[in-house]
Amino acid sequence: MMNKGRIFSGMQPSGRFHLGNYMGALENWVRLQHEYECFFSIVDLHALTSSYADTSKLQENVMEMAIDWLSAGLDPEKNVIFVQSHVKEHAELALLLGMSTPLGWLERVPTYKDKIRDLEGTNKDLHTYGFLGYPVLMAADIMLYKATCVPVGEDQSAHLELTREIVRRFNYMYKKEVFPEPQAVYSKAKVLPGIDGRKMSKSYGNTIPFGASPEELWQQVRMMTTDPKRIKKTDPGDPNVCIVYQFHKVFNTEEANNIAAQCCAGSIGCVQCKKMLAEKMNNMLADIHIKREELSKKPGYIKEVLEYGAQRARVEAENNMAEIKAAMNIW
Numbered sequence: 001m002m003n004k005g006r007i008f009s010g011m012q013p014s015g016r017f018h019l020g021n022y023m024g025a026l027e028n029w030v031r032l033q034h035e036y037e038c039f040f041s042i043v044d045l046h047a048l049t050s051s052y053a054d055t056s057k058l059q060e061n062v063m064e065m066a067i068d069w070l071s072a073g074l075d076p077e078k079n080v081i082f083v084q085s086h087v088k089e090h091a092e093l094a095l096l097l098g099m100s101t102p103l104g105w106l107e108r109v110p111t112y113k114d115k116i117r118d119l120e121g122t123n124k125d126l127h128t129y130g131f132l133g134y135p136v137l138m139a140a141d142i143m144l145y146k147a148t149c150v151p152v153g154e155d156q157s158a159h160l161e162l163t164r165e166i167v168r169r170f171n172y173m174y175k176k177e178v179f180p181e182p183q184a185v186y187s188k189a190k191v192l193p194g195i196d197g198r199k200m201s202k203s204y205g206n207t208i209p210f211g212a213s214p215e216e217l218w219q220q221v222r223m224m225t226t227d228p229k230r231i232k233k234t235d236p237g238d239p240n241v242c243i244v245y246q247f248h249k250v251f252n253t254e255e256a257n258n259i260a261a262q263c264c265a266g267s268i269g270c271v272q273c274k275k276m277l278a279e280k281m282n283n284m285l286a287d288i289h290i291k292r293e294e295l296s297k298k299p300g301y302i303k304e305v306l307e308y309g310a311q312r313a314r315v316e317a318e319n320n321m322a323e324i325k326a327a328m329n330i331w
């Protein structure tokens with residue numbers, strides 16, 4: 001039942017997905033596809049805004065992301081799944097919107113300053129036109145399809161607000177309600193820590209790969225940080241300082257309380273506790289692993305899916321672009 005509106009959302013292809021990415025966003029998309037008309041884009045142009053100097057892995061990353069999405073259960077018939085650069089109107093609309101977007105609006109986006117600060121001292125230079133204009137490209141992505149809804153996490157609400165401002169400014173300036181103001185669809189994303197307790201991130205080397213095999217999963221679960229004060233199996237533990245327990249709460253919700261009680265009483269060993277977790281995770285993720293393995297062997301099919309999605313996206317983009325240009329007296 002698709003009656004709640006049209007969604008646009010994208011993800012940057014930046015290497016193999018991990019379980020944190022899946023729980024943080026993709027799992028939500030899989031749910032949303034049943035409620036909304038969805039345009040899901042692998043936003044490779046966005047990847048260039050920060051990783052412009054080395055593009056050697058870009059195509060591979062796009063393919064990996066498409067495999068991840070399909071393995072997770074995104075339906076390429078139900079949704080329009082495509083690569084951003086395959087629809088040239090994204091770049092065209094970003095250029096047009098960039099003409100009228102005040103610099104001050106871009107400079108005050110919190111993630112802009114944060115990212116520049118994070119990269120101080122590294123060899124990445126984000127003092128570029130493309131990086132500053134990133135939110136304009138994001139606005140173009142959403143506006144090109146006249147999306148009415150955008151799934152957002154907490155750190156992206158400033159971007160969506162900027163898109164709404166750009167929409168209002170356009171409609172007011174060209175005296176035509178060309179674009180709807182997109183609304184936020186907030187979701188309760190599950191946050192998974194990395195296996196060492198820090199944020200799950202490839203740069204920390206603490207991730208669990210998305211679509212991991214049972215062996216890979218066990219290797220990662222085995223290395224998870226537990227209560228460091230627990231030496232012997234009979235020592236009472238504190239589940240709240242244990243990463244394994246954080247995962248039990250997500251993947252083994254029914255038994256999590258029981259496990260916490262056993263941990264506090266010193267009646268369960270950490271190895272046994274980890275084995276239980278790995279089994280639960282396997283039960284939940286086995287289908288994804290199998291599907292991912294199958295799809296990885298079919299690059300021709302993945303390319304067909306992306307081309308099919310691009311064709312459908314182009315029809316919409318070309319129609320809307322004609323209307324946008326007419327409103328701006330461009331022909």
Ligand code: SF4
Binds near residue numbers: 237242260
């Ligand atoms: S028993 Fe389980 S919850 Fe308790 S410290 Fe060991 S691994 Fe963590």
